Amino acid sequence: LGDYRSLTIVAPEIAESAAPGQFLGIGMPDDREFLLRRHFAVHQASRRGGWAGTLEFVFAPVEPGARWLAGRRPHEFLDVMGPLGRGFSYPRDLTNCLLLGEGMGAASLYFLAQELSARHKRVDMIVAGRTLGSVFKPIEGKRLSKTISIVTGDGSLGDRGSILDVLPRMVEETDTEVVYASVSTPTLREVAAFCRARRIPAQVSIQEQMACGTGLCYMCVIPIARADRSGYDNLRACVEGPVFNPGRIVWERWIRPESAEQNALEASEG
Amino acid sequence: LIVAPTLAVELDGVSLTTPILIASGCAGTGREIRGLLDARRLGGLVSRSITVHRELGAPGPRVAETASGIVWDTGLQNPGIEYFLAEELPALAATGAPVIVSIAGTSLEEYVRLTSALHARQEVSAIEVHLSGPDLELRRPVLGARVDRASEIVGACARLSRVPVFPKVPFGGNLEAIAVACVRAGARGLTLVGPLPAGSAGGSSGLESAVGWLAGPAIKPLVLGAVRRMSQALPEVPIMASGGVRTTRDAVEMLAAGAWAVQVGTATLIDPQSPVEIARGILRYIRHQGLGSPADLRGAAVETASPRASE
Numbered sequence: 001l002g003d004y005r006s007l008t009i010v011a012p013e014i015a016e017s018a019a020p021g022q023f024l025g026i027g028m029p030d031d032r033e034f035l036l037r038r039h040f041a042v043h044q045a046s047r048r049g050g051w052a053g054t055l056e057f058v059f060a061p062v063e064p065g066a067r068w069l070a071g072r073r074p075h076e077f078l079d080v081m082g083p084l085g086r087g088f089s090y091p092r093d094l095t096n097c098l099l100l101g102e103g104m105g106a107a108s109l110y111f112l113a114q115e116l117s118a119r120h121k122r123v124d125m126i127v128a129g130r131t132l133g134s135v136f137k138p139i140e141g142k143r144l145s146k147t148i149s150i151v152t153g154d155g156s157l158g159d160r161g162s163i164l165d166v167l168p169r170m171v172e173e174t175d176t177e178v179v180y181a182s183v184s185t186p187t188l189r190e191v192a193a194f195c196r197a198r199r200i201p202a203q204v205s206i207q208e209q210m211a212c213g214t215g216l217c218y219m220c221v222i223p224i225a226r227a228d229r230s231g232y233d234n235l236r237a238c239v240e241g242p243v244f245n246p247g248r249i250v251w252e253r254w255i256r257p258e259s260a261e262q263n264a265l266e267a268s269e270g
Numbered sequence: 271l272i273v274a275p276t277l278a279v280e281l282d283g284v285s286l287t288t289p290i291l292i293a294s295g296c297a298g299t300g301r302e303i304r305g306l307l308d309a310r311r312l313g314g315l316v317s318r319s320i321t322v323h324r325e326l327g328a329p330g331p332r333v334a335e336t337a338s339g340i341v342w343d344t345g346l347q348n349p350g351i352e353y354f355l356a357e358e359l360p361a362l363a364a365t366g367a368p369v370i371v372s373i374a375g376t377s378l379e380e381y382v383r384l385t386s387a388l389h390a391r392q393e394v395s396a397i398e399v400h401l402s403g404p405d406l407e408l409r410r411p412v413l414g415a416r417v418d419r420a421s422e423i424v425g426a427c428a429r430l431s432r433v434p435v436f437p438k439v440p441f442g443g444n445l446e447a448i449a450v451a452c453v454r455a456g457a458r459g460l461t462l463v464g465p466l467p468a469g470s471a472g473g474s475s476g477l478e479s480a481v482g483w484l485a486g487p488a489i490k491p492l493v494l495g496a497v498r499r500m501s502q503a504l505p506e507v508p509i510m511a512s513g514g515v516r517t518t519r520d521a522v523e524m525l526a527a528g529a530w531a532v533q534v535g536t537a538t539l540i541d542p543q544s545p546v547e548i549a550r551g552i553l554r555y556i557r558h559q560g561l562g563s564p565a566d567l568r569g570a571a572v573e574t575a576s577p578r579a580s581e
Contacts, residue, residue, distance in 0.1 A: 007496040027541065028517070035486055035540055079541075209341065211333045212539035215302035217295065218318070218344045219333040234327050234347055239302065251328060 002133035004058050005070045006043065007078075012053030014082045017072060020043040020112035021087030021243045025056055025213040028065050038065045039210045039238075041108035041182070042083060055082075058107040058136070080238030084213050085242050088112050088203050090119055094177035097121050099145070100163055100168060100191060104134040105182035106138075108205055112180060113144040122146055124174040128183075132156040142215050159240050164190050176200060180245070185254075192246035206214045206248045208237040215239035223253035253260045275556045276563050277549055278488065279313070280532050281508035282458045283434050284396050285312035286368060288549040290521060290563040293464070293512050293535030294319055294372040294398060294438075295344065306542035308345055309365035311381035313531060317354070317362055319400040320385055324350035329478050334470045339488030340536060341470040343479050346374055346403065351387045363393035370436070373427075374400035377407035380422050385430040399427055399437040414440050422449035428456025436461045436510060441492065449500050454520025459508035461533070462496045465489065466513075486536040490514025494527050501528020501568070516544070518551025525552070525567040571573065 001175050014024070024038040044056035072078065077178035091097070097116050101109040113123045125145040128154040138157065142148050148250040149166045150158030159166060163183060170176070179202040181191050188204055195202040211219040221234035222241060225248045232250045235241065277288040299318075302474075303309050327347025333565040334341050348354065357557040362369045371394050373384040381399070388394050401414025401423070420437065429436045437452045438461040439445055449460050465483035493513035501509055511529035515521050516537040524532045537544040552564060561567065 035338065035536065036333075036335055036340065037540060113472070209331050209333060212296075212307055212478055212542075214298075214539075214542060216298040216306075216542070217333075217342075217539050218327065218347050219330075219342055221327065221330055221332065221347070223329075232326070234330075 002060070002129075002135065002139070003062050004134075004136065005066075006042075006058045007069065007072065008051075008054050008056045009078060009080060010053055010128060011055050011080055011082075012081065015045045015053050015055045016047060017206035018042045018055060018083035019087035020115055021108055022083035022085050023242065024055065024080055025070065025084055027081075027242075030069065032064070032068065034064045034068075036065075036211055036263075037081065037213055038069065039084070039213045039241075041105075041205065042112055043107040043110060045083075058104050060104060067125055081213065085153070085238055088180060088205070088241070088243050090116065090210070091121070091178050091201075094201075095121050096175050096177040097123050098176040098179050099125045100167070100179065100181040100183055101121060101125065101129075101136065101141075102163060102183035102187055103130070103134050104136050106141065107185070107209065108182050109180065110137065110140055110144055117144070122174070124148065124170060124176070126151065126163050126166055128152065128187075129157070130154065161210055163187055164194065167191070167194060171198065171200070178202070181205070189248065189251055192249065196247055202246050203243050206237050206242045206244055208242070210238050213238045223250040224248045225250050272301050273562060275514045275561060277313075277553050277554065279531055279564050281396075281408075281434070281510070284314075284368070284370075284508075286531060287311075288313040289525065289531040289552065290545045290549040291315055291342065291370070291510065291531060291533045292367075292538050292545055293533035296535045296538045297362065299358045300363075300365055303365050307546055308385055309367040310368040311546045314368035314370055315362065315365070316370045316398055317372050318348050319346050319372040320348050320351050320354045320384065321346060321374050321376075322351055322380045322450035324348070324353070331478050332482075333356065334477050334482075336470075336484070337488065338486050339486030341468050341477060341482040341484050342465075343477055345479075355387060355391065358414060359391060359393050361399050368395040369393055370398050372438070374403050375423075376413070377403060378423055378426060379407075381421050381427055382430060384411070385427045387434075389430065389432055394433055396434045396436055396459075397427060397431055399424055399435060399457075401437055402440045402464070402467070410526055412440060415442060415444075417444060417447045417451045420448045421455040422458050424452040425455030428458070434458035438462075438464050438512070440464075441466050441496065445496060446499060446503055450503065450537055453504060457492040457507075459510065459530070460500060460504075461510045461512050462500060462529075463493055464512045465535075466492065484514065485519075487516050490516075490520060494523060496538060497529050498527040502538070505541075512534075515548070518548050518555065519572070521548050521552055522567065523572055525564050526570050526572050528568055530565070530568070
């Protein structure tokens with residue numbers, strides 16, 4: 001799967017109730033120095049047919065826990081908690097849905113696309129990656145959407161550029177009424193600004209480092225504006241999310257490591 | 271005569287059905303626990319630290335992994351005592367576990383207000399006094415780092431409180447002097463020692479704030495040492511060990527070192543069932559050793575070959 005790995009697990013109870021946008025907590029072995037569960041969005045939950053009772057999730061083997069996971073063999077047992085979190089909600093009246101997936105963020109959107117289509121919604125997609133290898137399952141994306149636009153940073157697949165480069169055109173062409181996004185944080189901020197300017201309702205799945213995944217520890221918070229505009233609260237991505245309305249994210253309070261590093265780099269160069 | 275072993279422990283007025291509690295900051299708001307474990311099988315749970323006013327908490331990322339541990343900083347996010355009393359305390363109590371409320375102030379007056387606010391609440395089994403925050407009144411970085419200040423605050427809480435007060439004594443060179451002074455001032459027990467002040471890389475590999483608290487198995491030997499030292503100095507004072515306990519064996523070691531009860535924090539985040547599993551393991555262990563209760567473990571040698579104590 002290009003830069004990613006995918007694992008399919010047998011977990012009928014979780015598969016039965018899992019919804020797009022929800023995630024799984026995978027236990028790590030207890031003889032290693034890394035401790036915390038790893039949390040991954042549900043890519044596929046099969047309730048019928050030959051794969052009934054199975055779940056699939058996608059990850060990149062970029063850190064010790066995920067590398068350990070990449071080394072699992074078929075028929076091994078995993079310690080899995082789920083489904084966790086609040087997933088995407090479906091529009092009642094609106095029909096034209098545009099799904100934005102960046103890197104392996106697209107994994108949860110394919111599940112969402114199926115559920116939306118089953119509800120007779122029109123699904124269009126933009127799928128993006130840095131390079132060809134980091135575009136997640138473009139063929140499946142094509143199968144699940146009416147139209148799809150693929151972009152890569154280096155132009156090795158589809159158009160060269162970013163989601164924002166093709167977003168306005170896709171919104172025009174597909175007459176978008178709702179946007180769903182599972183993208184990196186910098187892209188998310190731009191998508192949020194775009195949707196706000198165009199007054200398009202949006203839901204985004206947040207990628208935040210979690211510790212427990214169950215709401216106990218308050219480690220994975222996102223600053224979300226209060227409904228009465230009296231300020232903000234740090235809401236837990238694991239139980240109050242990971243799907244949020246991007247219009248309510250208080251960006252100035254959500255300091256991201258990417259931006260901190262960028263600032264440091266710019267400062268050292270400047 | 272054969273007497274069935276029991277897990278029940280008595281901490282000078284605080285009766286717990288098992289010696290295993292969930293540590294402060296790992297029990298959520300009371301609502302989450304219900305779907306995760308049967309809290310009636312817990313010895314108790316310690317609330318997150320509650321302040322007078324609502325704390326929005328630290329910006330993220332709030333947690334980073336390190337070798338056999340995590341460095342974290344929530345900035346004591348909590349809704350403030352008023353909301354806590356209205357919403358969270360009833361929810362915590364409804365889980366069925368005895369509730370110990372952790373309080374955190376930045377001045378003597380705040381501790382007095384927090385203790386007074388808890389006075390009329392029957393749901394509270396004990397109060398844990400968080401002493402690791404800054405002292406805004408005396409302009410010092412750590413409120414409980416000095417003997418006189420720690421005993422002044424803990425003494426005030428103890429005089430006002432209807433239930434036993436357990437100061438969570440910060441780790442440091444004068445831990446023993448602070449602990450002794452707190453007990454003289456009226457503390458009925460001690461929590462030793464919780465997460466240690468630590469640093470973290472900033473940026474994508476660490477915490478936004480670059481300073482935080484080290485928790486998890488990495489700190490177990492330090493906690494074990496503090497527990498042993500203080501249980502020898504103050505053998506009559508109930509000690510709750512807090513830090514680095516992940517397995518039954520870890521908990522047995524803490525009890526053998528002199529702890530009367532054991533708090534489980536990070537392990538609860540990894541597996542919410544672990545405090546209950548650890549308690550079960552302790553029951554197996556004391557049964558296997560022919561002991562009557564966890565209290566019989568105090569001062570005992572830990573049997574290394576015992577079945578499943580190292581699960």
